[in-house]
Structures are given as C-alpha cells and as structure tokens.
Amino acid sequence: MTEKIEKLMSEVATLAAKSADEAEALRIKYLGRKGVLTVLMNDFRNVPAEQKREIGQKLNILKTAIQDKINELKEAAEVQQNAGSSIDLTRTPYPISLGTRHPLTIVKNEIVDIFSRLGFTLAEGPEVEDDWHVYSSLNFADDHPARDMQDTFFVESHPDIILRSHTSNVQSRVMEKTQLPIRILCPGRVYRNEAVSARAHCFFHQIEGLYIDKNVSFTDLKQVLLLFAQELFGPDTKIRLRPSYFPFTEPSAEMDVSCTICGGKGCSMCKGSGWLEILGCGMVDPAVLEANGIDSSVYTGYAFGMGIERIANLKYQVKDLRMFSENDIRFLDEFTSAN
Numbered sequence: 001m002t003e004k005i006e007k008l009m010s011e012v013a014t015l016a017a018k019s020a021d022e023a024e025a026l027r028i029k030y031l032g033r034k035g036v037l038t039v040l041m042n043d044f045r046n047v048p049a050e051q052k053r054e055i056g057q058k059l060n061i062l063k064t065a066i067q068d069k070i071n072e073l074k075e076a077a078e079v080q081q082n083a084g085s086s087i088d089l090t091r092t093p094y095p096i097s098l099g100t101r102h103p104l105t106i107v108k109n110e111i112v113d114i115f116s117r118l119g120f121t122l123a124e125g126p127e128v129e130d131d132w133h134v135y136s137s138l139n140f141a142d143d144h145p146a147r148d149m150q151d152t153f154f155v156e157s158h159p160d161i162i163l164r165s166h167t168s169n170v171q172s173r174v175m176e177k178t179q180l181p182i183r184i185l186c187p188g189r190v191y192r193n194e195a196v197s198a199r200a201h202c203f204f205h206q207i208e209g210l211y212i213d214k215n216v217s218f219t220d221l222k223q224v225l226l227l228f229a230q231e232l233f234g235p236d237t238k239i240r241l242r243p244s245y246f247p248f249t250e251p252s253a254e255m256d257v258s259c260t261i262c263g264g265k266g267c268s269m270c271k272g273s274g275w276l277e278i279l280g281c282g283m284v285d286p287a288v289l290e291a292n293g294i295d296s297s298v299y300t301g302y303a304f305g306m307g308i309e310r311i312a313n314l315k316y317q318v319k320d321l322r323m324f325s326e327n328d329i330r331f332l333d334e335f336t337s338a339n
C-alpha cells in the first residue's frame with residue numbers, strides 16, 4: 001500500500017494537460033467515483049489496524065496533492081485558452097458613465113434656487129386642465145385669440161378640457177384655495193398647437209411667479225426681477241421693461257436683459273440691439289383677483305412668467321429647440337451641474 005501511494009505521488013507530479021478538457025479527464029481518472037484514489041480508499045479498509053494511522057496520513061497527503069495538481073492544470077489551461085481568444089482579461093474596464101441632469105432641469109433648478117432665497121415656494125398643477133383655470137379665471141375674454149384652435153390643444157369630445165398653454169393655471173388654482181399672502185413659483189410643461197421646427201415646439205416649459213399681499217407694488221416686481229437677472233446672468237446684467245399686454249396683468253411689461261454675449265454693444269445674438277427678451281410680467285389685474293375670491297381693494301400682486309427653453313438657449317446657445325426633447329446622449333453629455 002505504501003509503495004502504491006509513493007508511486008502515485010511521483011506520478012501526480014508529472015501530470016500534464018493541454019486543455020481544460022484534458023484536465024477534467026485527469027480529475028475523473030484520479031478523483032472520480034471509480035477513480036484511482038477511490039479504489040485506494042476502499043483498499044484502506046483492509047490495512048491492519050496498527051498501520052492505519054501512518055497510511056491514513058499518507059493517503060490524505062496524496063489526496064491533497066492530486067487535488068492541487070488538477071486545479072493548477074485547469075487554471076493554466078483556462079489562461080492559455082483565453083490568451084488564444086479575443087477576450088483580454090487584463091484590460092482595464094470601460095468607465096461606467098453616469099447620467100447627467102437634463103439642461104432644462106439644470107436651468108429650472110437654478111431659477112427655483114434664486115427665487116426660493118427670496119421666499120418663493122414651489123406650486124404645481126395639472127397639465128390637462130379645464131378652460132376656467134387656463135383662461136376664464138385669468139380674464140381671457142371668450143373670443144380671445146389664445147383659445148383659438150391654432151394655439152390650444154382641445155380634448156376631442158370635451159371642449160372644456162384642454163392641454164394648458166401656460167402655467168398660469170397654477171396661479172388660479174393656488175389663489176382659489178390658499179390663504180394670503182401668496183408667494184409661489186410654478187414650473188411645468190405647457191402645450192401649444194405649433195408646427196415643430198428649430199424655433200417652435202408643440203410643448204415647452206415655463207416657470208411662473210406670483211406674489212399677492214397688501215401693498216405689493218410695481219417697484220417690488222422690478223427690484224425682484226433685477227436681482228433675478230443679475231443672479232442668473234451675472235452682476236453686470238441690466239434690465240429694461242417695455243409696456244406690453246397680457247389679459248391677466250395690468251399694467252403689463254416685457255423684460256429684456258442686456259445681451260449675455262456682447263454685454264449690450266450689439267451682436268448677432270441680440271440682432272444688434274444689445275437686449276434680449278426673457279420674460280413677461282405685470283401687476284395682477286384686479287378682475288383676476290376678484291374672479292379668484294380675493295378682495296382687490298385690500299390686496300395687490302405681481303406675476304411674471306418665462307420660457308425655460310428660452311433661458312437655456314441664452315445660457316448655452318442651443319440653436320435648435322428640438323435638441324431639448326430628442327434625448328441624444330451626445331447632446332445631454334455636454335451639460336454638467338453641481339446639484
């Protein structure tokens with residue numbers, strides 16, 4: 001028995017395999033159910049008791065030696081096989097690419113951040129809305145052109161239900177159920193029946209602000225908007241307000257900022273004027289306050305609204321509006337944000 005074990009020990013040391021299959025065949029030959037080692041273990045039963053201890057130890061050493069040798073052969077065969085294939089296990093892995101925030105989200109967060117420091121809180125409302133909250137409660141006359149089929153998307157068979165064409169529906173919803181004073185910011189998606197092109201889309205994003213309290217004046221509005229523009233575009237930014245018209249504000253204005261490219265000297269971005277239009281604003285029309293249950297002899301308020309795509313265009317000079325909704329990763333990867 002001892003002789004057999006010693007012979008096997010030297011045999012095992014010389015074992016070799018050219019492939020994983022050959023190594024497996026050796027495993028079966030030596031360690032399998034009918035393998036050499038199993039036969040030897042069976043013979044062990046007949047070993048006289050006084051030799052059992054010594055031979056048992058030798059058998060164990062032999063078993064470990066066979067197992068180690070076969071594992072070694074298998075590993076070597078695998079490395080060799082991989083070296084011959086196109087898989088290179090030593091190559092460093094591709095870096096895992098993390099997603100980025102969408103440019104519109106980055107700009108929205110920036111705007112929200114500026115106004116939240118001034119005490120504005122977020123409010124949201126439905127995109128599928130009734131006529132009252134989008135138009136009637138905001139002083140749009142029954143025949144106002146914004147209700148026209150060319151502008152508003154109607155829900156077929158429910159002429160009263162529409163896709164909101166501005167975020168002002170949230171103003172109306174907040175006014176009808178919130179205690180005064182109100183100081184809110186409403187970001188959201190809006191829809192208009194426009195042919196999709198580089199400069200127009202059938203949906204885009206707005207952010208709107210509303211402040212109602214006692215003694216709110218146009219001066220407050222102007223100061224808040226100046227601060228906003230300087231926070232967003234830099235401390236040298238100037239603003240100007242031009243008279244305008246919105247059904248829900250009186251007086252109404254459109255605000256321009258000094259050109260973000262040339263600083264006001266005139267360039268192709270501002271078409272030589274030195275100014276870029278960025279938002280609409282005004283004092284909430286007393287008729288709107290009354291329609292929403294607020295006493296206009298006690299309270300006044302201002303509102304402003306802007307397109308987020310427009311602001312993003314000014315910040316990043318995106319030439320084609322469609323880029324914002326196509327989700328081309330090469331475009332999205334261009335943008336990074338701190339939060």
Ligand code: PHE
Pocket residue numbers: 165166167168208209246249280281282303304305306
């Ligand atoms: N709702 C207006 C629009 O969609 C923007 C606006 C909001 C203007 C608030 C004045 C005050 O064009």
